[in-house]
Amino acid sequence: MAEILKGAPVAEALGEKMKRDVESLKDAGVTPTLAIVRVGEKGSDLAYEKGAVKRCESVGVAARRVTFPENVPQDELLAGIEALNAETGVHGVLILRPLPEHIDDETVRRTLAPKKDVDGITDGSLAAVMSGRGAGFYPCTAQACMEILDYYKIECKSARATVIGASLVVGLPTTVLLTNRFATVTNCHIFTKDVSTPARGAEILVSAAGKAGLVGKNHVSPGQIVIDVGINFTSEGKMVGDVSFDEVEPVVKAITPVPGGVGTVTTSVLVSHVVEAAVKSVTVADASVQE
Amino acid sequence: MAEILKGAPVAEALGEKMKRDVESLKDAGVTPTLAIVRVGEKGSDLAYEKGAVKRCESVGVAARRVTFPENVPQDELLAGIEALNAETGVHGVLILRPLPEHIDDETVRRTLAPKKDVDGITDGSLAAVMSGRGAGFYPCTAQACMEILDYYKIECKSARATVIGASLVVGLPTTVLLTNRFATVTNCHIFTKDVSTPARGAEILVSAAGKAGLVGKNHVSPGQIVIDVGINFTSEGKMVGDVSFDEVEPVVKAITPVPGGVGTVTTSVLVSHVVEAAVKSVTVADASVQE
Numbered sequence: 001m002a003e004i005l006k007g008a009p010v011a012e013a014l015g016e017k018m019k020r021d022v023e024s025l026k027d028a029g030v031t032p033t034l035a036i037v038r039v040g041e042k043g044s045d046l047a048y049e050k051g052a053v054k055r056c057e058s059v060g061v062a063a064r065r066v067t068f069p070e071n072v073p074q075d076e077l078l079a080g081i082e083a084l085n086a087e088t089g090v091h092g093v094l095i096l097r098p099l100p101e102h103i104d105d106e107t108v109r110r111t112l113a114p115k116k117d118v119d120g121i122t123d124g125s126l127a128a129v130m131s132g133r134g135a136g137f138y139p140c141t142a143q144a145c146m147e148i149l150d151y152y153k154i155e156c157k158s159a160r161a162t163v164i165g166a167s168l169v170v171g172l173p174t175t176v177l178l179t180n181r182f183a184t185v186t187n188c189h190i191f192t193k194d195v196s197t198p199a200r201g202a203e204i205l206v207s208a209a210g211k212a213g214l215v216g217k218n219h220v221s222p223g224q225i226v227i228d229v230g231i232n233f234t235s236e237g238k239m240v241g242d243v244s245f246d247e248v249e250p251v252v253k254a255i256t257p258v259p260g261g262v263g264t265v266t267t268s269v270l271v272s273h274v275v276e277a278a279v280k281s282v283t284v285a286d287a288s289v290q291e
Numbered sequence: 292m293a294e295i296l297k298g299a300p301v302a303e304a305l306g307e308k309m310k311r312d313v314e315s316l317k318d319a320g321v322t323p324t325l326a327i328v329r330v331g332e333k334g335s336d337l338a339y340e341k342g343a344v345k346r347c348e349s350v351g352v353a354a355r356r357v358t359f360p361e362n363v364p365q366d367e368l369l370a371g372i373e374a375l376n377a378e379t380g381v382h383g384v385l386i387l388r389p390l391p392e393h394i395d396d397e398t399v400r401r402t403l404a405p406k407k408d409v410d411g412i413t414d415g416s417l418a419a420v421m422s423g424r425g426a427g428f429y430p431c432t433a434q435a436c437m438e439i440l441d442y443y444k445i446e447c448k449s450a451r452a453t454v455i456g457a458s459l460v461v462g463l464p465t466t467v468l469l470t471n472r473f474a475t476v477t478n479c480h481i482f483t484k485d486v487s488t489p490a491r492g493a494e495i496l497v498s499a500a501g502k503a504g505l506v507g508k509n510h511v512s513p514g515q516i517v518i519d520v521g522i523n524f525t526s527e528g529k530m531v532g533d534v535s536f537d538e539v540e541p542v543v544k545a546i547t548p549v550p551g552g553v554g555t556v557t558t559s560v561l562v563s564h565v566v567e568a569a570v571k572s573v574t575v576a577d578a579s580v581q582e
Contacts, residue, residue, distance in 0.1 A: 106424065114414075123405075123418030123425050130417040130467075131459055133397065158482045166470055168422055176421075176467065179457055182482040184489070191449045191473040198475070 003152075003254040005227075007144075007264025010151040014268040015059050021275045022060040025282065032278035033062040034118065034271070035084050037095045039077065039103070040070035045096040052094060055267045061274050064090070074103050078111050085113040091281055092118035092274035115280070118273035120173070129173045132180050137273040142173035144265035145206055145227050146181070148256060154204065154225050156181035162198045164188045164215070164242070165208035170229055174206055195219065207242035215243040217251060226255040229262050294443075294545040296518075298435075298555025301442040305559040306350050312566045313351040316573065323569035324353040325409065325562070326375050328386045330368065330394070331361035336387040343385060346558045352565050355381070365394050369402050376404040382572055383409035383565035406571065409564035411464070420464045423471050428564040433464035435556035436497055436518050437472070439547060445495065445516050447472040453489045455479045455506070455533070456499035461520055465497055486510065498533035508538040517546040520553050 025032055034056055038045050049065065056063040066084065068077055077099075084093050093116045099105055114124025114135035120143075125136030137143075149156060161178045165171030166189040175187045186198040189209075199205055199219035207215050208229035220226065230242030241258030249255055256262055316323055325347055329336050340356065347354040357375065359368055368390075375384050384407045390396055405415025405426035411434075416427030428434075440447060452469045456462030457480040466478045477489040480500075490496055490510035498506045499520035511517065521533030532549030540546055547553055 110425075123415055123422075123427075125418075126421040127414030127417035130421060130463060131414075134401075134414050136414075158484050160484075172421060172467065172470065175470070176463065179463065179466070179478050179480075182480070184477065184479055184483040186475065186477040186489070187470050188475055189470075189473070192475040193449050198477070 002226075002249045002252050005148055005152050005225075005254050005256045005261065007148065007256065007261045010144075010148050010265045011268040013151060014147065014265070014272050018059040018061070018268075018272055018275045021279055025275070025278050026060070028282055030278055030282055031060075031062050031089075032091050032275050033064060033089055034092045034094060034274045035064045035066050035090045037066045037068070037077075037081065037084070037093060039068045039072055039096070039099055042096075048096060051267055052270060055271050056274070059271060059275075061271055070100055071102075074107070077103060077108065081108065081111045085111075085116060088281070090116065091278040092116055092270075094119050094270065095121070097121075116277060118270055118277060120273075126168075126173075129176050137276070138177065139169055139173045140266045140269040140273070141170045141208075141229060141262065142177055143269045144262050145174050145229065146177055147265055147269060148227060148262065149204070149225075152254070154254075156183045156204070159183045159203045160201060161185045161204040161206065162188060162202035163206045163208065164195060164199065165206075165210070165229070167208065170208040174208060174229075178204070178206075209242050211242055212240050213242075213244050215248060217244070217247040220248050220251050222251060222253070224252040224254075226252050227262060228256050228258050230258065231263055293517075293540045293543050296439055296443050296516075296545050296547045296552065298439065298547065298552045301435075301439050301556045302559040304442060305438065305556070305563050309350040309352070309559075309563055309566045312570055316566070316569055317351070319573055321569055321573055322351075322353050322380075323382050323566050324355060324380055325383045325385060325565045326355045326357050326381045328357045328359070328368075328372065328375070328384060330359045330363055330387070330390055333387075339387060342558055343561060346562050347565070350562060350566075352562055361391055362393075365398070368394060368399065372399065372402045376402075376407060379572070381407065382569040383407050383561075385410050385561065386412070388412075407568060409561055409568060411564075417459075417464075420467050428567070429468065430460055430464045431557045431560040431564070432461045432499075432520060432553065433468055434560045435553050436465050436520065437468055438556055438560060439518060439553065440495070440516070443545070445545075447474045447495070450474045450494045451492060452476045452495040452497065453479060453493035454497045454499065455486060455490065456497075456501070456520070458499065461499040465499060465520075469495070469497075500533050502533055503531050504533075504535050506534040506539060508535070508542060511539050511542050513542060513544070515543040515545075517543050518553060519547050519549050521549065522554060 053063040114122045120139035128134045128136040161183040163175045188195045200221045206227040212232035228241035228243040344354040405413045411430035419425045419427040452474040454466045479486045491512045495516045497518040503523040519532035519534040
């Protein structure tokens with residue numbers, strides 16, 4: 001029977017660290033603050049916003065909703081983002097996406113200051129994934145996978161890892177982050193002819209394809225660590241991952257559940273980025289004073 | 292006997308395209324111009340500079356040497372780069388690196404405007420590797436590998452590819468570029484326990500490790516395409532790649548030689564970026580006029 005790699009203790013550990021940092025920041029007169037930019041009233045946006053606000057408040061981070069009507073002119077939205085870039089009291093900005101069709105997503109991403117890009121959507125953040133340095137933050141879900149591996153003390157160095165999915169939001173950055181942690185990574189995707197061989201051969205298997213039942217017993221082998229990033233819904237409305245849990249769990253060494261796995265950690269990573277951005281802003285301010 | 296994938300015809304094809312673009316630009320009154328920034332008088336810098344100037348001139352691109360003394364203060368170098376960023380007559384800037392130790396490489400990279408970063412060193416260029424869009428240019432050697440595959444009509448989509456080497460300059464960007472062309476890529480590096488299995492299993496094998504003799508007959512299999520990015524020198528001063536050519540050539544389907552392979556294409560890619568930057572600058576100027 002596999003060890004179940006629950007997200008909750010990982011999120012809790014991140015939360016404890018955040019609380020300590022938030023205390024220090026408050027002693028310095030700084031309340032780390034996340035601005036959540038929402039255009040319109042989409043249900044999924046409202047749900048994500050609610051979760052983010054709740055997680056912020058649980059660790060003493062302030063969350064501010066910045067809302068625009070569904071038909072906001074692009075210039076007005078950009079001006080709003082620029083104002084948040086300039087406001088020293090705002091440390092992180094989360095823009096709920098996808099945006100309405102009349103808004104150009106790339107222009108929006110380019111407008112946001114990388115140092116406030118706690119969701120990892122700017123070029124500065126993508127470059128940071130490649131180089132491990134610079135402004136910006138790793139995409140939250142990709143980093144959540146790494147946080148789970150770290151928390152459960154799963155060694156990446158020299159491990160064979162296979163990542164299923166090559167999206168810019170999860171699959172590709174997770175592949176690069178694992179490589180930069182010295183794993184030997186194979187990336188599979190929709191054009192891969194044979195996924196099961198590299199999947200079975202991996203010591204760490206990450207599935208971020210967004211397809212229920214994609215990873216079955218033919219894709220796994222004893223001793224594996226399986227990280228299931230998928231969030232899918234069955235026709236009965238049940239939330240499931242990419243992995244056929246009942247088939248896979250008896251075979252592998254450890255597996256993240258869905259729900260209660262990666263998704264549980266992602267929001268904590270987002271909020272930890274806000275705290276980190278606030279810490280950096282204080283450090284930069286201190287350095288300026290000392291000059 | 293393997294087909295030898297020479298770089299010269301690839302460079303020539305790139306050159307033909309460039310010449311046509313340069314003609315059009317000259318008709319519009321624009322001479323595409325590369326500024327080469329050199330600090331000090333290092334032999335390897337002078338050699339690279341000479342090659343770049345020669346390649347520029349062969350296709351009608353102007354090359355300007357911008358030199359600083361070895362002990363130039365960092366601020367002065369940064370001011371020089373900022374002046375080149377601002378100068379509309381300069382379309383691309385190549386900074387010869389590594390820089391002297393008193394200069395902070397990251398600060399220099401951040402100072403350069405991504406739209407003039409024809410060598411692919413800025414965050415904007417790294418982000419472009421990940422996303423396939425945005426400002427900046429792919430690192431030249433990584434793109435040279437892709438140009439060779441394209442010229443010789445080697446299909447990347449659904450191909451199994453293995454890249455040996457995870458450097459930010461070649462191995463990692465080549466891995467990501469191949470992934471974004473829908474290859475199924477495994478990246479190996481110094482911490483990979485068994486390189487030969489993924490190397491042998493690949494349809495396209497790219498070695499960018501910088502170690503002579505790394506890829507021998509145990510790393511290859513019939514039908515493979517081998518791209519040898521390595522540039523190493525034997526104790527006798529002979530230039531060799533990562534691949535033991537005499538062992539590997541009889542086994543595989545096709546292989547790039549060293550010298551005369553990837554290296555031959557790299558400078559052409561650099562110059563093609565200058566032309567591309569000049570074309571973009573004209574397009575942007577046109578768009579401004581039309582507004």
